[in-house]
Amino acid sequence: MSTKNVTLQEAEGHLDELLELVDQGEEIIITKGDQPCAKLVGVAPLSRKPRTFGQHKGKAWMSEDFNAPLPDNFWLGSGA
Template sequence: MKTITLQEAQQCLPELIYLVEQGEEVFIIHDHLTVKLIIPPKTFKKRQFGQYTGKAQMSDDFNYPLPESFWLN
Protein backbone atom coordinates (compact mmCIF):
# COMPACT_ATOMS: atom_id res chain seq x y z
CA MET A 1 0.00 0.00 0.00
CA LYS A 2 1.37 3.39 -0.99
CA THR A 3 0.08 6.75 0.23
CA ILE A 4 0.93 9.94 -1.64
CA THR A 5 -0.34 13.49 -1.86
CA LEU A 6 -2.42 14.76 -4.74
CA GLN A 7 0.46 16.93 -5.92
CA GLU A 8 2.83 13.93 -5.99
CA ALA A 9 0.25 11.87 -7.86
CA GLN A 10 -0.01 14.51 -10.56
CA GLN A 11 3.76 14.44 -11.05
CA CYS A 12 4.27 10.67 -11.17
CA LEU A 13 1.11 9.25 -12.76
CA PRO A 14 2.95 6.71 -14.99
CA GLU A 15 4.71 5.28 -11.91
CA LEU A 16 1.39 4.98 -10.06
CA ILE A 17 -0.19 3.17 -12.98
CA TYR A 18 2.73 0.74 -13.02
CA LEU A 19 2.37 0.09 -9.27
CA VAL A 20 -1.35 -0.60 -9.62
CA GLU A 21 -0.69 -2.97 -12.53
CA GLN A 22 1.67 -4.88 -10.22
CA GLY A 23 -1.13 -5.28 -7.63
CA GLU A 24 -0.29 -2.37 -5.34
CA GLU A 25 -3.04 -0.22 -3.78
CA VAL A 26 -2.46 3.53 -3.90
CA PHE A 27 -4.11 6.07 -1.57
CA ILE A 28 -4.12 9.69 -2.70
CA ILE A 29 -4.53 12.24 0.07
CA HIS A 30 -5.39 15.94 -0.04
CA ASP A 31 -5.45 18.17 3.04
CA HIS A 32 -4.84 15.12 5.28
CA LEU A 33 -7.94 13.31 3.96
CA THR A 34 -7.91 10.26 1.72
CA VAL A 35 -9.63 11.39 -1.44
CA LYS A 36 -9.00 8.43 -3.73
CA LEU A 37 -8.02 4.80 -3.56
CA ILE A 38 -6.65 3.23 -6.72
CA ILE A 39 -6.73 -0.56 -6.74
CA PRO A 40 -5.93 -3.14 -9.40
CA PRO A 41 -8.89 -4.67 -11.22
CA LYS A 42 -10.01 -8.14 -10.23
CA THR A 43 -8.93 -10.80 -12.62
CA PHE A 44 -11.22 -13.63 -13.56
CA LYS A 45 -10.31 -16.97 -15.00
CA LYS A 46 -11.69 -17.55 -18.45
CA ARG A 47 -14.56 -19.99 -18.34
CA GLN A 48 -14.14 -23.22 -20.22
CA PHE A 49 -17.12 -24.72 -22.00
CA GLY A 50 -18.18 -27.96 -20.35
CA GLN A 51 -16.12 -27.51 -17.21
CA TYR A 52 -19.09 -28.49 -15.03
CA THR A 53 -20.30 -31.41 -17.13
CA GLY A 54 -21.55 -34.15 -14.83
CA LYS A 55 -21.41 -31.96 -11.71
CA ALA A 56 -25.17 -31.39 -11.41
CA GLN A 57 -28.08 -33.80 -11.60
CA MET A 58 -31.81 -33.36 -12.19
CA SER A 59 -34.49 -35.82 -11.27
CA ASP A 60 -36.24 -37.71 -14.05
CA ASP A 61 -39.54 -35.95 -13.30
CA PHE A 62 -38.06 -32.42 -13.48
CA ASN A 63 -40.28 -31.37 -16.40
CA TYR A 64 -43.47 -32.98 -15.08
CA PRO A 65 -46.18 -30.66 -13.78
CA LEU A 66 -46.34 -30.20 -10.03
CA PRO A 67 -49.22 -31.93 -8.25
CA GLU A 68 -52.29 -29.90 -7.38
CA SER A 69 -51.57 -30.37 -3.68
CA PHE A 70 -48.35 -28.38 -4.10
CA TRP A 71 -50.28 -25.29 -5.18
CA LEU A 72 -53.10 -25.58 -2.66
CA ASN A 73 -51.09 -26.09 0.54
Protein backbone atom coordinates in the same frame (compact mmCIF):
# COMPACT_ATOMS: atom_id res chain seq x y z
CA MET B 1 2.90 4.22 -2.47
CA SER B 2 2.60 7.75 -1.19
CA THR B 3 -0.35 9.32 0.59
CA LYS B 4 -1.92 12.71 -0.01
CA ASN B 5 -4.43 14.41 2.29
CA VAL B 6 -7.08 16.68 0.79
CA THR B 7 -10.11 18.42 2.22
CA LEU B 8 -13.62 17.49 1.17
CA GLN B 9 -13.93 20.79 -0.71
CA GLU B 10 -10.69 20.12 -2.62
CA ALA B 11 -11.86 16.61 -3.47
CA GLU B 12 -15.19 17.87 -4.80
CA GLY B 13 -13.47 20.34 -7.10
CA HIS B 14 -10.64 18.12 -8.32
CA LEU B 15 -11.96 14.56 -8.35
CA ASP B 16 -10.72 13.84 -11.86
CA GLU B 17 -7.18 14.92 -10.91
CA LEU B 18 -7.29 12.86 -7.71
CA LEU B 19 -8.37 9.78 -9.66
CA GLU B 20 -5.39 10.27 -11.98
CA LEU B 21 -3.12 10.24 -8.92
CA VAL B 22 -4.83 7.09 -7.66
CA ASP B 23 -4.23 5.46 -11.06
CA GLN B 24 -0.54 6.26 -10.61
CA GLY B 25 -0.51 4.42 -7.27
CA GLU B 26 -1.05 7.27 -4.84
CA GLU B 27 -3.45 6.94 -1.90
CA ILE B 28 -5.76 9.90 -1.21
CA ILE B 29 -7.19 10.61 2.24
CA ILE B 30 -10.19 12.94 2.23
CA THR B 31 -10.67 14.92 5.43
CA LYS B 32 -13.74 16.64 6.80
CA GLY B 33 -12.63 19.24 9.27
CA ASP B 34 -9.55 17.70 10.89
CA GLN B 35 -10.81 14.12 10.71
CA PRO B 36 -10.19 11.66 7.88
CA CYS B 37 -13.51 10.49 6.43
CA ALA B 38 -12.65 8.57 3.25
CA LYS B 39 -9.79 6.96 1.40
CA LEU B 40 -9.34 6.71 -2.36
CA VAL B 41 -7.21 3.75 -3.39
CA GLY B 42 -6.74 1.97 -6.68
CA VAL B 43 -8.24 -1.41 -7.42
CA ALA B 44 -6.65 -4.29 -9.24
CA PRO B 45 -8.07 -4.89 -12.71
CA LEU B 46 -10.52 -7.75 -12.95
CA SER B 47 -9.05 -10.93 -14.33
CA ARG B 48 -11.08 -12.16 -17.28
CA LYS B 49 -10.04 -15.79 -17.63
CA PRO B 50 -11.72 -17.65 -20.47
CA ARG B 51 -14.31 -20.14 -19.31
CA THR B 52 -13.59 -23.80 -19.91
CA PHE B 53 -16.50 -25.60 -21.56
CA GLY B 54 -17.54 -28.72 -19.65
CA GLN B 55 -15.54 -27.80 -16.55
CA HIS B 56 -18.35 -28.87 -14.20
CA LYS B 57 -19.68 -31.77 -16.24
CA GLY B 58 -21.29 -34.40 -14.04
CA LYS B 59 -21.39 -32.14 -10.96
CA ALA B 60 -25.11 -31.32 -11.22
CA TRP B 61 -28.09 -33.67 -11.21
CA MET B 62 -31.63 -33.12 -12.43
CA SER B 63 -34.54 -35.39 -11.58
CA GLU B 64 -36.20 -37.28 -14.43
CA ASP B 65 -39.55 -35.65 -13.54
CA PHE B 66 -38.13 -32.11 -13.43
CA ASN B 67 -40.59 -30.83 -16.06
CA ALA B 68 -43.58 -32.78 -14.73
CA PRO B 69 -46.50 -30.71 -13.42
CA LEU B 70 -46.53 -30.11 -9.68
CA PRO B 71 -49.38 -31.69 -7.71
CA ASP B 72 -52.46 -29.58 -6.91
CA ASN B 73 -51.74 -29.60 -3.17
CA PHE B 74 -48.50 -27.73 -3.91
CA TRP B 75 -50.42 -24.85 -5.49
CA LEU B 76 -53.42 -24.92 -3.17
CA GLY B 77 -51.42 -25.24 0.04
CA SER B 78 -53.36 -28.26 1.24
CA GLY B 79 -51.66 -31.21 2.87
CA ALA B 80 -48.23 -31.26 4.36
